[in-house]
Amino acid sequence: MIEYRSIGKTFADGTEAVGDFSLQLPSRTTTVFVGSSGCGKTTLLRMVNRMVDPSHGQVLIDDVDVSTRNKVELRRSIGYVMQEAGLLPHRKVIDNVALMMRLKGADKKEARDRAHEVLETVGLDSSLANRYPAQLSGGQQQRVGVARGLVTDPNILLMDEPFGAVDPIVRDELQQELLRLQRELDKTIVFVTHDIDEAFLLGDQVVILKKGGEIAQVGSPAEILAKPANDFVSSFIGLEKGHRKLHVEERNGTRIVVDETGKATGVLSE
Amino acid sequence: MSVLNDTVDWLSDSANWSGDDGIPHRLTQHLEYTALTVVIAAAIAIPIGLWVGHTGRLRGLAVVSTGALRALPTLGVLTYASLFSGIGIKPAIFTLVLLAIPPLLAGAYAGLESVNRQTIDAARAIGMTEWQVLSKVEVPLALPLIIGGIRSATLQVVATATVAAYVPGPGGLGRYLIDGLAVSDYARIVGGSVVVIVLALVLDGLFVILQRVALGSRPSRTPTTA
Numbered sequence: 001m002i003e004y005r006s007i008g009k010t011f012a013d014g015t016e017a018v019g020d021f022s023l024q025l026p027s028r029t030t031t032v033f034v035g036s037s038g039c040g041k042t043t044l045l046r047m048v049n050r051m052v053d054p055s056h057g058q059v060l061i062d063d064v065d066v067s068t069r070n071k072v073e074l075r076r077s078i079g080y081v082m083q084e085a086g087l088l089p090h091r092k093v094i095d096n097v098a099l100m101m102r103l104k105g106a107d108k109k110e111a112r113d114r115a116h117e118v119l120e121t122v123g124l125d126s127s128l129a130n131r132y133p134a135q136l137s138g139g140q141q142q143r144v145g146v147a148r149g150l151v152t153d154p155n156i157l158l159m160d161e162p163f164g165a166v167d168p169i170v171r172d173e174l175q176q177e178l179l180r181l182q183r184e185l186d187k188t189i190v191f192v193t194h195d196i197d198e199a200f201l202l203g204d205q206v207v208i209l210k211k212g213g214e215i216a217q218v219g220s221p222a223e224i225l226a227k228p229a230n231d232f233v234s235s236f237i238g239l240e241k242g243h244r245k246l247h248v249e250e251r252n253g254t255r256i257v258v259d260e261t262g263k264a265t266g267v268l269s270e
Numbered sequence: 271m272s273v274l275n276d277t278v279d280w281l282s283d284s285a286n287w288s289g290d291d292g293i294p295h296r297l298t299q300h301l302e303y304t305a306l307t308v309v310i311a312a313a314i315a316i317p318i319g320l321w322v323g324h325t326g327r328l329r330g331l332a333v334v335s336t337g338a339l340r341a342l343p344t345l346g347v348l349t350y351a352s353l354f355s356g357i358g359i360k361p362a363i364f365t366l367v368l369l370a371i372p373p374l375l376a377g378a379y380a381g382l383e384s385v386n387r388q389t390i391d392a393a394r395a396i397g398m399t400e401w402q403v404l405s406k407v408e409v410p411l412a413l414p415l416i417i418g419g420i421r422s423a424t425l426q427v428v429a430t431a432t433v434a435a436y437v438p439g440p441g442g443l444g445r446y447l448i449d450g451l452a453v454s455d456y457a458r459i460v461g462g463s464v465v466v467i468v469l470a471l472v473l474d475g476l477f478v479i480l481q482r483v484a485l486g487s488r489p490s491r492t493p494t495t496a
Contacts, residue, residue: 051395076397086392090410103397148396 001027002048002156002188007057007213009043017043018213021057025205027155030182030189034199035209035216035236041192044213045158048190049078061156076103079149079157079187083164085141087133093144094119094129100151115151122147123177139170146178150185159191163198175201196237200225208233276457281464291445293465300442300469304428307363311370311423316416319378323412324404332379336372344369344430352437362434369430370423377419381412413484421477428470432462443469 002025009018018040025031033041046052047059050071059066066074087096094115101111119129122143133141142162149157163171175198182189193199199206200221208216208224210232217229225244228234238244245260248268255268280286287293322332344365351361385408393407409416435444446462449455 046395049395051391072397072399074397075395080392080395082388082392082395084388086388086395088389088393088407089386100396103402 001025001060001062002031002190003060003063004044004047005058005060007044007047007054007059009040009047009052009213010055016212018054021213021215023207023215023218025188025190027188028186029204030191030202031205031207032191032193032199032203033207033209034193034196034203036194039209039211040213041194041209042160045160045190045192048156048158049075049080051075076100076152077154077156079152079154081142081145081149081157081159081162083161084138085133085145085162087141087144087148089133092130092132093124093136096133096144097148097151100148104152115147118147118151119144121150121181137170138166139174142166142170142174143177146174146181150181150187155188157187157189159189161192161194164193164195171198178202200237208236273456273460277460277464280457280461286461290441296441296443296445296462297465297469299440300428300431300444300466303359303363303366303431303434303440303442304424307366307370307427307431308420308424310363311367311427312374312420314367315371315374316378319375319419320382320404320409322375323379323382324400324408329379332375336376339368339372342368344433345436348433348436357437357439359434359440361437362431362440365433366427366431370427373422373426374419377416377422378412381415381419382408384415385411414481417477417481417484421474421481424473424477425470428473429466432466 004021004023007018007021008016010016021040021044033044035041043052047054048061048066050066050069053067087093088099091099094112097115097119098108098111101114102108106114116126116129119126124140124143124147128136128140133144136144142165145162149159163174166174179202189202191199191202196208199208203221205218206221206224207218210216216236217224217233219227224233224237225239228237228239234240243259243261243263243265246257246265247260248255249258250256256264257266257268258264285292289295319332321327322329347368348361348365351364355361355364389411390403390407393403398406431442432444432447434440434442435448443462443466446458446465450458450462
């Protein structure tokens with residue numbers, strides 16, 4: 001379990017990224033931080049592996065304050081997947097993935113074997129292993145990024161807008177792939193996005209953030225949709241725009257699901 | 271035309287290709303001075319440049335001092351240094367080291383600055399130590415610019431090392447220029463210059479090859495379909 005206890009972060013230039021934030025993230029679930037830019041979601045994520053140290057408060061992983069742990073050791077024990085993958089451009093795909101194993105002290109062969117295995121897990125063809133990152137498409141690079149995050153089999157996986165820079169079709173594929181992986185691997189995932197649809201799709205627990213890391217609402221997607229806490233949430237999740245309020249109409253004997261604007265969005269199956 | 275003919279004669283005279291004042295010996299000395307200078311300057315400038323580039327600290331000072339060093343008049347420094355350390359090769363090496371530091375320093379810190387910030391952030395986030403970030407990520411990615419710095423330092427030194435002969439004692443290809451000037455032997459002066467020019471071009475060519483090798487197997491960008 002990851003726990004934030006009255007966390008705050010003011011950067012050296014005086015901007016307050018997070019005011020006062022407390023939350024528990026249950027183990028083996030996906031928690032999604034969602035909000036517009038400047039809501040402090042990435043700062044919150046990066047506090048887990050001490051890429052950012054809080055100005056006040058504590059972050060605890062399984063009741064151990066992360067500030068008591070060595071930064072490098074802590075980061076090696078946590079998977080990290082970022083936007084645009086962040087792969088090393090001068091290393092082959094296989095070496096980018098194996099690197100994490102090497103950092104943890106595995107020998108070359110063990111590291112490579114494990115890297116091949118995990119590349120297969122994320123659905124990458126083994127013929128791509130000896131390419132350089134620049135020779136892959138954006139979606140393939142992002143799969144390598146996920147593979148690198150998973151290769152050491154960490155309990156925690158941090159994902160910072162990992163699918164933000166790929167086109168919608170590939171994003172859809174990657175999201176489904178992540179759901180499949182999570183069913184198999186059961187990690188504690190912290191996921192950051194500005195896309196509410198992605199948050200509802202992937203999150204067991206969704207945290208909607210306002211400026212300065214203020215929590216607008218926490219809950220499962222169903223809870224949030226059923227009872228938005230306030231106008232900010234209603235507007236953020238799109239209830240006011242009408243495409244989330246659906247009703248059923250019968251047309252030619254088939255029951256069609258229609259949104260408030262009258263647009264047909266699906267068929268009702270019983 | 272006569273100087274040109276005399277120069278060709280000087281260069282093809284076998285007497286100039288042997289002995290202590292022969293071209294092979296002077297060329298070897300010249301290369302030794304150049305190598306010694308670049309090695310000393312690199313040992314000073316590259317660690318400083320890497321530190322500045324990695325930490326981002328004292329960058330302003332590095333830029334200003336690089337510019338100031340570049341503005342130093344070589345001959346003046348050499349004369350001044352000779353007053354302190356006496357004649358011989360030491361003042362010349364000292365002067366040449368000052369000349370070689372700016373391109374080496376600039377190559378190192380500019381090289382590190384050219385590395386994508388996100389790549390460095392990622393390296394740190396996956397648990398690399400600061401030393402690993404520098405040695406496994408920043409330096410390999412900055413290598414073309416670092417070698418570029420060594421290249422331009424070497425070329426400047428090889429062209430300027432002729433001043434070593436300005437004070438009595440040292441050899442090198444500058445002997446032909448200084449000694450030739452003293453007796454108005456223009457064939458020797460031009461001949462010596464030609465050897466320096468050829469040497470500089472050959473070294474430059476070697477560096478082109480070295481830079482290619484440093485980039486080696488790395489592709490520029492050949493995207494494939496998803």
